[in-house]
Amino acid sequence: MEYPPHVIIVGAGALGSFVGGLLSTVTRVSLIGREHHLRAIKEKGLHISGITDRTFHPRAAIIPEDIPPEKGTVFVFTVKGYNTELAVETIHQFVHEGDVFLTLQNGVGNDDIIREHLGEEGILAGVTSHGITFVEPGHIIHAGKGETVIGALRREDDDIAQKLTGLFNRAGIETRVTRNICGEVWAKLIVNAAINPITAITGLRNGEVLEFPELLETVGWVVEEVENTARANEIILPPCDMLEKTLGVLKNTTGNKSSMLQDIERGRRTEIDSINGAVVRYAEGTDVGVLLNRSLTALVKAVEGKEK
């Protein structure tokens, strides 16, 4: 029998649509998301242009009740961090024992929310560095190719991580499995915590940050604060220089606007609470100083509040 019988993408924004679209070539996929996007997909399919150039036909569930409940479903979370709680409450009624929950969301803490509502079992996390941009309802761009890493949060679920990794690879999403997904998630958090608020505040594109040497000092201090917070929480970071990695991302995505800057420019709520705000929460009760993460969180929230 094929594994899994059904994948439900919880939050079909840019990344969720990409993953759902590609997975729909190898298994049954349903998307939950915004109505105008799903309606367009229902009518004309999901068009991905750019590196991937093809139209996919995942099932678009305009209302969650559209989704036929099924045992062994894999729920892939790609909603914004501030909507995780709402998403978990919405899907709660469709969940069976043995279902699997994979969060591909930015930041940290989303797995805690899932665990709190849906129990300890079958929770996985993943990080992906594909660059996907939403163009218009029914159409996304695959602008940058990246790596995807998946891992289980409990040793008991390692085999599920293996299976999902296989599924992703069969669908054409190059993926490796890891036993240290927390380290991978925190490594991505470091990069996001350093780049996102600074670009959101200044309005700079990623590459432009490199033109301000004084700003790179601040990037370095944020990286250090998050690294220290990770260590205080017994996270084992991948063995690479995280500042170098962060500068590398700035260099390799020169023309990009960070997701947080895009959110600010569009007057939308940012994911600051799941990124720098989460670092501040994880630092509480430890002796790690997170002055800059606290200040950047406050500044971004003020900019966000101001835009409304």
Next chain:
Amino acid sequence: MEYPPHVIIVGAGALGSFVGGLLSTVTRVSLIGREHHLRAIKEKGLHISGITDRTFHPRAAIIPEDIPPEKGTVFVFTVKGYNTELAVETIHQFVHEGDVFLTLQNGVGNDDIIREHLGEEGILAGVTSHGITFVEPGHIIHAGKGETVIGALRREDDDIAQKLTGLFNRAGIETRVTRNICGEVWAKLIVNAAINPITAITGLRNGEVLEFPELLETVGWVVEEVENTARANEIILPPCDMLEKTLGVLKNTTGNKSSMLQDIERGRRTEIDSINGAVVRYAEGTDVGVLLNRSLTALVKAVEGKEK
């Protein structure tokens, strides 16, 4: 004989025009500044509306060569900090022994630039909290009444500080003399260092900062960093709670946009180098940490660079 024979306002922006206008009722005053403003004053006088409501007739010097050199002149510096060096070079040719230099500029370090070029003698500093806004050439608004404090930087010039304080009071600018002008200048620096970059970055009016409790934490940390830097430089701050004072300014100027926010909005260069940038320079070689002042300086410079 009247003292002084001549006051030259170096940088007749909003504050400089205000001081020059009022002083012109008790002594001869010349303004150096932007041509369109000076031309309007030459034609119709300087109109001050608001708390002060009157038209004054200081002499407007379109080119510095318009100014007749005279012994015993008082040069009042009200140019932006980043123009102090240029201003000093411009007036250098008109300076006689015994002339006096009074800086009423924001931030710290301007007196050092004056000293470096014009010698040790006769240098005074002052702070004023009048709220003055530029409306159009020839017209400024006196929006908020404040206190002015003047003091000499060397004990030997205390009598000059006394005389100038008398002059200011006779002109209707309520002024007191102090023997600790450095403490007063740094006290104002603390308030500016905390309010200016945060409002410039977020776009908030002063009073709106109070609506973000997390932002007030950052305000508190900036205050602390500048206080520590002052102490490490043997500055004796006035005996008041500087955080309380800063919050008081936010409360009392609720609707105001800080000068730095106004500069950002108008695409002009800010005084960040004389304010938070100066704190960073004064902290060098001490063991005081100024992480936030460094980061705020970098962020404001990036925003400034971006706007261009």
